[in-house]
Amino acid sequence: MEKEETLRIDNYCFVCGKENPKGLKAKFISSNGKAKAEMILYKEYQGYSGIIHGGIIAALLDEACAYAGISLGYYTVTAEIKIRYRKTLKVGEKIIIEAFAEQIKSKLIQAKAQIKDSKDTIIAEAEGKLIIKEKIEKS
Numbered sequence: 001m002e003k004e005e006t007l008r009i010d011n012y013c014f015v016c017g018k019e020n021p022k023g024l025k026a027k028f029i030s031s032n033g034k035a036k037a038e039m040i041l042y043k044e045y046q047g048y049s050g051i052i053h054g055g056i057i058a059a060l061l062d063e064a065c066a067y068a069g070i071s072l073g074y075y076t077v078t079a080e081i082k083i084r085y086r087k088t089l090k091v092g093e094k095i096i097i098e099a100f101a102e103q104i105k106s107k108l109i110q111a112k113a114q115i116k117d118s119k120d121t122i123i124a125e126a127e128g129k130l131i132i133k134e135k136i137e138k139s
């Protein structure tokens with residue numbers, strides 16, 4: 001039988017990698033199935049003039065779900081993600097990204113994530129299905 005590839009962390013994640021010069025460098029804190037980050041996105045990440053690209057928003061929501069899963073002790077891959085874009089996100093606006101995850105079955109984690117602005121208005125929200133690839137070994 002083919003051996004499953006393990007997931008490697010090398011700080012080059014497009015969303016959170018500290019070493020990736022082209023990445024978003026989001027800083028998530030996470031514990032007990034919850035993850036949170038705050039950041040501002042600038043013009044480099046826009047689609048239409050002055051409006052952040054939806055793909056970037058999707059990447060942030062996906063990452064938040066993954067960090068919520070990590071806080072449960074697992075590295076996962078995203079099998080599905082459904083995103084609802086409620087308001088446009090303006091360039092230069094402060095946002096808060098939050099996610100909550102729970103283990104549903106042996107390999108399945110379901111997560112929900114939201115991006116809000118500083119007035120607590122929901123900009124976008126997501127529901128993700130994450131498949132557990134490996135347990136995180138405590139060092």
Ligand SMILES: CCCCCCCCCC(=O)SCCNC(=O)CCNC(=O)[C@H](O)C(C)(C)COP(=O)(O)OP(=O)(O)OC[C@H]1O[C@@H](n2cnc3c(N)ncnc32)[C@H](O)[C@@H]1OP(=O)(O)O
Pocket residue numbers: 009013016062063066067076077078079080105106107108129131
């Ligand atoms: C510190 C650094 C942090 C970095 C965080 C980075 C986060 C990045 C997040 C990502 O972007 S991950 C990359 C994007 N995602 C992928 O590349 C995933 C590609 N797809 C796959 O690898 C496979 O399709 C997948 C592992 C998702 C599913 O493969 P299989 O369909 O072969 O599933 P498998 O046979 O392994 O089954 C595992 C279990 O999951 C279940 N499952 C699979 N897909 C499902 C689904 N969509 N919904 C519900 N359950 C699902 C499946 O039924 C089964 O349940 P049981 O164990 O109970 O039988």
